[in-house]
Amino acid sequence: MQAPKLSIKPTNCHDCRMSTLCLPLAMEYGDLDRLDKVIQRTKPLHKNQSVFYAGDAFSSVYAIRSGSIKAYCVSDDGTEQVTGFYLPGEIFGWDGIADDTHKNTAVALETTAVCEIPFNKFEELSASIPTLQRHFMQLMAREITSDQQLITLLGKNSAEERIASLLLSISGRLGRRKLSPTRFRLPMSRADIGNYLGLTVETVSRVFSRFQASGYIKCDKKEVEILNLSGLSNLVQTCAEA
Amino acid sequence: MQAPKLSIKPTNCHDCRMSTLCLPLAMEYGDLDRLDKVIQRTKPLHKNQSVFYAGDAFSSVYAIRSGSIKAYCVSDDGTEQVTGFYLPGEIFGWDGIADDTHKNTAVALETTAVCEIPFNKFEELSASIPTLQRHFMQLMAREITSDQQLITLLGKNSAEERIASLLLSISGRLGRRKLSPTRFRLPMSRADIGNYLGLTVETVSRVFSRFQASGYIKCDKKEVEILNLSGLSNLVQTCAEA
DNA sequence: ACAGAGAATTGATCTACATCATGGAGATGA
């Protein structure tokens, strides 16, 4: 099966300017043409297609225009570990910078359009735009911060706290992109959520049911509506929200 | 109590050149004098002294000359989460790059000497040494990789696997610095280990006892000798070793 | 339209680890 051909305008990637990386740049420099040379819009991926595989040579990072991405790595015995979910406007793919080899596989959870940012061109550009480099580091640092929050979550928190935290994280990230923070479709399966949060599918499912029974959320499969945001927040204890 | 005044030679920080950041630079550029302008040796810290606190403004990253550092963040309800241990030659402190504020508190686990690398000077320098910037990103990326390994560990692995993994990590890191990888002193308490690995002190203690009974290690309090390295390795399943 | 695979929910049972509790061994300080 080929990816369904979505109609792509042959213009440059304006949506990507909304991404964490590009928006501040565009605002600071108003120098969109230079950015356009660096950022390439690629063909949309359909569900389960990979952007890159663990072990692939690292050459680019990616910004999500629409859809969503799951990143996971595979251990020796073949078990997968989901390391992150990425939503529209977010950047992924730096897991390869350390030694030019991707540690994760990145796969589309649904039909997804990404922009590719070739890293070498990016480096050239950042030599002439000094704060670009800083922006980039900030984004990496944000990844570190969010990983460390996940570590806290996994080390200390109960199943309910972990799931509440994930729902709030997604809610907040969608809200930041001007998407509805209270009604959304979870792009990932219960199994992915469980894998990510160190829980089994059954536990995830039970917690969703309990949350629904307690009136925190209303949910039908992947469609979720948060009914009691502050109630959910009270369940969670995190290292100072990012 | 004041920190005991250790005798410090007023020379520049040569030990730091052994650090992950400086060694490759020194080798590539042989331009040690420029580095010396950037890197500052600071007074040794004694046990429990902090390098920086969560909430402090971010201005520098730090390389460890000798001793060891524990990084932890504090959640709303006051509980601590250890996010990392840093050994000689390693760099810490970038948790502040995201928004110029440290997320973690860094505290000395024993008498510890660090070198301070002011970040603004570093940025200036990296403008004229293009690959310096890349080195730095690689170090951050390594932090991301190691955080993600910890996530896998916390999400999937048993108490024994977690502790075996920590012992092997420390062993490997010491080995890389030409220190004994099989006989060392754990600088952190059982409580710190438990906190870091999402276990209780009691469980940590029991696992150490079991490892000793099984002949994997010999240990007296913090002194550890690894007797069966490959045996320990077999206990662990990780995402492709870094 | 139907067959088969995968996704989700719910119940019953089991277990690894947390929790509670106690005692000892080393440090630190009056």
Next chain:
DNA sequence: TCATCTCCATGATGTAGATCAATTCTCTGT
């Protein structure tokens, strides 16, 4: 020197979530 404190070890008990199992629901492809 003794009192206090922190760290570590180990035993007894409880529990959250894993595991095993069964059912329904929803996609996918022919």
